[in-house]
Amino acid sequence: MLKLGGKIIRIHAVDVDKTITLAKVSTSRNLPEVLRREMAYLVSDNQIPQGFAHYLLVEKHRYLVDALPLDSDFSILPDDYSYIGDGDVVRLSADRQSIRVLFRASSPHNSILVTEQCNHYCLMCSQPPKAADDSWILDEIENLIPLIPKDTHELVFTGGEPTTNRERFLKIIRLTKSYLPRTAIHILSNGRSFKDPVFAEQYAQIELPDAMIGIPVYSDDPTLHDYIVQARGAFDETIQGILNLKRLGQKVEIRVVIHKLSVKRLPELCEFIARNLLFVDHVALMGLEMMGFTRANLDELWIDPFEYKDTLSKSVCILAKYGMNISVYNHQLCLVNSDINPYYRKSISDWKNEYATECEACTRKSDCGGFFSSGIKHGYSKSLIPFVDLR
Template sequence: MLKLSGKIIRIHAVDVYKDRTLIKVSTKRNLPDVLRRDLAYLVSDHQIPSGFAHYLLTEQHQERIEELPAGSDYSILPNDYSYIGDNDVIRLSADRQSIRVLFRASSQNNSILLTEQCNNYCLMCSQPPKTADDSWLLDEIESLIPLIPKETRELAFTGGEPTTNEERFLKIIRLTKSYLPRTAIHILSNGRSFKDPKFAEKYAAVELSDAMIGIPVYSDDPTLHDYIVQAQGAFDETIQGILNLKRLGQKVEVRVVIHKLSVQRLPELCEFIARNLLFVDQVALMGLEMMGFTRANLEELWIDPIDYKDTLSTSVGILAKYGMNVAVYNHQLCLVNPDIVPYYRKSISDWKNEFAPECQNCKKQRECGGFFASGVKFGYSKQLSPF
């Protein structure tokens, strides 16, 4: 698991870094001077070039402070951040003596948090909603997007509910299209905002070249879905949102997190999706992340994947029979039946992906998606059977 944020050892910087400042990292020593003055140079074993706006040193290179150009701004980072590389984007704060890694150019798992506010209150939410005004995140994202390399293949927008501030959401989507026209965009939303045809039309009018909205549906029974998301009427609004988006030709992925409540009617849900939402672009059946509200509601939610593996096979089989595009996320290979393998995906973001001690000598570790780091820490199936 990678550490994305925390305290740093020291920061020596001018006033611009006092609150929050975004800066792109460079490891290139021979950049033109006009480009250097907006970048942070990551010090390595090579000769240190002059002219950069900031210099980053990890603990292993901190003795090189004396070699920095006179009067330079610099930060000393714990070795936890030694993974930082060229074209990454970070946030520095002198007041807080802190760093946050916002974008990693070498990763295919970059997610951008638009807000922590949400109109659902899901029992298993890994990012529990907050009510505080966090519109500063949207301001920051508007500064971040122009810094992201144009060759970036994929980018995700998440929350909270990303569409909470509808106009700012649309502005960010338009900005992304302008600066990252070839980047695939994945938006994780509860879909309820798109029940409004006018908002759905505004989103579609942006005409992103490659975008998909991942929307959760947890049961074919509206009452059960609404209970899981802790919002009365959410099922009807979510389904209406999906229908509006597909009417406008937008890509939609239906996402189902599997736990003790949702697995009760998982085959029935898959039959409902196949009969009523056959036109969605993908259905993802997902394992539970042991974070946030999940840990508080563990007794109500946790079920060992080994106990529902046959139900999972039945459910995937229903969707496949109808010719739907199916993916199984966040599971371990030894805990699913062989018929799941064609639909199996290594889906856990690299920065929070780990393996249990039992997996150390498994012959299929490279093919397996492993665990969320929280799963290894707080609990996982005791019936792992390494290959």
């Protein structure tokens, strides 16, 4: 698991009032001077160019501090951050002596947290909501987007509920379209804001060239869905939001996290989706992440994927029969039936992806999505059956 943020060894700032630096990382010595003034140079040897706004050194290169240009701002990072590379974007906080890696150019799994506020309180939420005003995050995103490389393939906006501040959300989406017109946008929302036809229309009018809104539906039974998300009336508002978005020609994905509560009626949910929401663009059936509220509600949520693999196959078969676009995320290959293979995806973000010790000898490890690192720490199926070469 990659470390994306935390304390660092030292940040030195010439301007003591400059407490936070948002900087794009460069490894190029030949960058034009006008661009250097806004960027952080990643030092790897003693050939250090002049004129960069900041200099980054990992601990193994800290001996090069004396070779830095005079009166330079610099940071010394633990070797945990040796993965930082050209095009990455970092936030450096001088008063807290900390770093946060906001964007990694080499990764296909970049997510931008829009807010930690949410009108759901999902039993299995991996990012538990907070009530505090965090509008500073929106300010930071507006500064971040222009720094993201133009060739970025995909970007995910997540929360909390990203549409909590509707006006700022729309502003950020417009900004993304302007600076990253060829980047696919994936927005993870509970969909309830889009029940408002005016807001749905405002979003549609942005005319993003490639965007999908991922919306969770956990049961065909409104009472069960509302219980899982801990919000009365959420099911009806979510379905209305989906209908409004599709009426306006927007791409929608339905996301179903599978756990002990949702798996009870998973086939019925898939039948409901196929009969009533056949027009959605994608259905994602997802394994449970052992983070946040999941740990607190583990007795109510945890079920071994081995126990529901036949239910998963039945559910996928229902959706496939109707010709729907399906993906199975966050599962291990040895814990699903072979009929799932056409829909199986390696989906766990690279920075939090690990494998169990039982997987070391598996001949299909490279095809398998593995585990969330939190799953390795806090428990996983005891029914793992590594694939072996019988030749």
